[in-house]
Amino acid sequence: MNAPAHTAYLHAQQFAALTPGPRLIVTGAVHGNETCGTQAIRRTLDDIQSGRLQLERGLLTLLPVTNPYAYAKKERQGDRNLNRNLRPGNPSGDYEDRVADVLCPWLDAHEVLLDLHSFHTGGQAFAMLGPRDNAGQLEPFSHERQEERLVAHLGARCVVEGWMQAYERGVQRRRRERPDAPAELLDAAYGVGTAEYMRSRGGYGVTLECGQHEDPHAPEVAYRAIRQTLALLGMARIPLQPPPPEFTVYHLEDVVDMDHAGDTLVKPWASFDPVAQGEPIGRRHDGTLVRAERDGFVVFPNPRALPGNEWFYFAVRSDRTLNIE
Known part of the structure; x- marks a missing residue:
């Protein structure tokens, strides 16, 4: 690992209202070349610090750059993909494992996650939705209604579900066809990223894919999503916009x-x-x-x-x- 010295820490800013309320964490640049969330979070920080936005309830944590090494490289990952097999205590010593040791306790301390991403090729913004309420082994969950309401207000008309089921199938195929693949690719938890980790800890979270990496509108999509999340959770006096009349839901x-x-x-x-x-x-x-x-x-x-x-x-x-x- 050859990470530069200035990537040796995570920098989050936290705001605690004097009135109790939801605990929300917003993350950007989990992948280092996906910067729309970083721009939107920094814009939100400026709104708060200038007084244009006031937190009235709850706890808000803003993390503009979740993977500083990948961000410095302007690449998707540093040593490995941070948004796979996310958990504290991985023994490999990869840069992303060290990030996870800090990030996961921060996620543990919150109830709701908004994770802001972008994607490689063209296409419209879409939201990644977790499973329906269930008590199964793969991804037990009990906040289906809250997560669906959050997705509905983020502005995207396309919604994708089935992440962990797709990864379960992918891991099984690797074990059959590529048993000599790196151990992390054969791990049953390989599909676990920020939102999946959040659900495993009793909270809920949404990944919003805001547009193509270079799309000039993607930072605005991310900024609006932050504000609408604050409005939906009653954390700030921001008008809550009605959701789109229709959604198209896809299953991976x-x-x-x-x-x-x-x-x-x-x-x-x-x-x-x-x-x-x-x-x-x-x-x-x-x-x-x-x-x-x-x-x-x-x-x-x-x-x-x-x-x-x-x-x-x-x-x-x-x-x-x-x-x-």
Whole structure:
């Protein structure tokens, strides 16, 4: 690890109102090349420090840069992907594991998370939603209604669910086909990122994908989301805007890894581009085509993925509706 000295700490700013209320943490730059959240959080900090925004209830923690090493590199990750296998006490000593040792206790101390991201290729903003209430083994949860209300007010009309189920399938495939892969890629907890960790600790959290990395509108999407979250939770006197009249909800069915640096996508896919059963999505370096197993949609296509990491996701329409009351 060759992280520069100025990446040796996390810098969060916290505001505690004198009236009790929700405990909210907002994070940006979990991936170092995703800076819309950083810009929006810094704008919110300026609003608070100038008096334009006043916290009236609860506790607000703002973390503009969650992964300083990746941010300094202007790359997705430092040593590894911080938003996978997130937990304290990982023994590897990777930079992101050291970040997790600080970040996870901060998440533990809050009830609600808003995690702000962007994505590689074109497409509209979308929100990542957790599971329905359940007592299962994979991702037990009891805040479905609260999380759906939060998603409904963030401004995105597209919603994606099924993250952990897709990763469970991906890990099982790696164990069958690539048993010599790095241990973290074979870990059943590999899909756990900030929101999943938050749910595992009794809270709830939403990941908002605000647009393509360079989209000039993405910071505004992130800024509006912060303000609407504060409004929804009753933490500041900000008008709560009505949610969109309709949402399109997608369910992630699978995650497909890039196996080799020579793997290529057959076209410049954007998230939610439709694909028909049998249609080629990518081509392996040996010429083998990767085809859609059924009618569905491409999500998170990443033509610059690292070998062994996520190349694209496959989704179908979900029958889930959001509780927006």
